[in-house]
Amino acid sequence: MRRWLALLVAATTSLVLIALLVPMALLIRAVAENGAMSRATAAAESVAVAVGTPDLGLAVEQVSRPVTVFLPDGRTVGDRAARSDAVRLAATGRSVTAEADGGREVLVSAQSPGGTAVIRVFVPDAELMRGVREAWLALALLGIGLVALGIVLADRLALAVTRPVDGLARVSHRLAGGDLTARAEPGGPPEVRSVALALNHLAGRIDELLAAERESVADLSHRLRTPLTGLRLDAESLRDPEEAARVQARVDALERAVSAVITEARRRSAGRGSCDAAAVVRERVRFWSVLAEDQGREVSISVPDGPLPVAVGVEELAACVDALLGNVFAHTPEGASMSVRLQPRPQGALLVVEDAGPGFDAAALERGASGGGSTGLGLDIARRTAESSGGGLAVSRSAEGGARVDVTFSSP
Template structure:
């Protein structure tokens, strides 16, 4: 934006300067020509009025055409303009290399003609220097305009860049991000509106947490009553069956409430090295039973990522579960966690049949499953501002990469 504003000001300033300096340059040339012609006319008249038509003191080349046909002074041809001036008229004519000023003068033998030659160099004396001065002034004004435009553009773009950074932080789940109002009034208004939006989101999340707590309290009472009713049944088997159903219902409700609370609480963080290592060890038991070779590469130091431990564990379980579900027994697999581009890159590679881009669609599966495994990984990555990438290596198989931002 700064560059475009600078180019706009440069173009506008150039157009204005051209509209002003070109007429001024033409005016300077016209003034110089008029001055040279005025000096030539004055020289011709002074020679015409001088005794004996003397040309010795003339500042410019002077030729006097006498009535008897003789010529004094600087040699010059007797042109049609000279013959016209001999009739008593003052004439100015253009000739090769300049102009000539012809003034008639009365002499004892008739009408003489005084010719003063003005060269092109005399007509343009001082004009190139004036034009160079105008050109330098124009360039200086263009540069000054660009510098001022850049300063003004910086005053506008800096607050806008700040708004963009705050917006990205809010989109990534950092609800503590706030914009600092600054710049033009319009930009300050946008910053205040963005801060109010962030405050409103905080209020809505607080209300959601309160609703979840209220839901937990409301459901506990009917579940307790249901369990008491089950215990009061005379048939022990029926009572045990209803008690088990009530326990299942309570666990399901508790899981839903815990999930809602976890979303309301905002983004968490965890040590990706520890979580990934623990989940790989868990799945390694099943891999050993199926004869799968598992290659693991983890950082030597802890790697904090902006994802909760439960979310990351679910992501790893979904990716490894896909390998076990969609590849034959004995298929090798590799799990790598590395630092990459200021974040963490989790890669799960297998030597199975691979899959197409449609596997990224929620609920789509090529192996009869629900098709939500990759969607879980994608949502986990996007919750912290990361991304999911799926590719097929050259030698076959599948590669799933989950990029996570650091905490």
């Protein structure tokens, strides 16, 4: 926008200056020519006074320019010059001005005792254009200066408009990235200030709606936990052990699905946060190690000693680690070993979870797909958590033939 405004002002200013300076340049040239011709005419008239007197030669010598006097008897006084048609026309008693090689000639007729004499004063082109080129150069420099000044003023004006617009764009990108604290600074023209105020109002409204959504999610959590607990108690009261186990498994699956939905809703509502991945992973592995010890599983962990910040909230990262470790316990036999490694990467971190179980293929990444009768949401939760930070998730075979899940997180 700044470039287009500068070009527009440059074009407009150039047209105005051309319309003004070209006639002025022509006027300067005409004034210079008229001045030179007037001086030549005055010199010719001063010589004409001496025609027919003995002082004619002295009068010609006193004129500081080429002067020729054509006498009626055919003789000439002063500089030599050809008797042109203009001289013969002036001999009829008329004063004329004619073009000549290298300039102009002023012809003034004067009466003498023997007839009409013609005084010719030659005006060279250099005298006709004296001072004109300098004046034209001054006008050209003035025009260029005015165009440059117009461009600078247009650029300052455009900057006053584009700077607030650029600020609005940056705030919009921050809001789109999840930073709901971003607000625009009203400035610039009234229309731009109005847009900034509207954008701030929209950001505040979004924040209010997300707060209401968080409250709704919390209320949903309480509402669903109670009937799930009732179903679990009903399942435990069944007399048929097989039927009780089947219903209990379905209740567990339903509870995991509800937990996943609530966790996902909370993650979207809470926005993007950050935490120390090393502390979270270390704490969650310590939590699951109790169950691993009961099942005779060997657990190895490798976590950096210092902090490793990632662009994921504490609750979201904990849910991601729980989902990955929960999959190991759910889909591998008791006694199968597992390992958890967290290592720094350029601008982020890499979490690797491996086990010695049967493994699974890439189809497990599809939402709701599972080979073990579960909801299949565990890996989907981990994938969404990684992608929310700008990372990703990959599934492959471990060195022991089991599953390997690589989860990358970006730094805040």
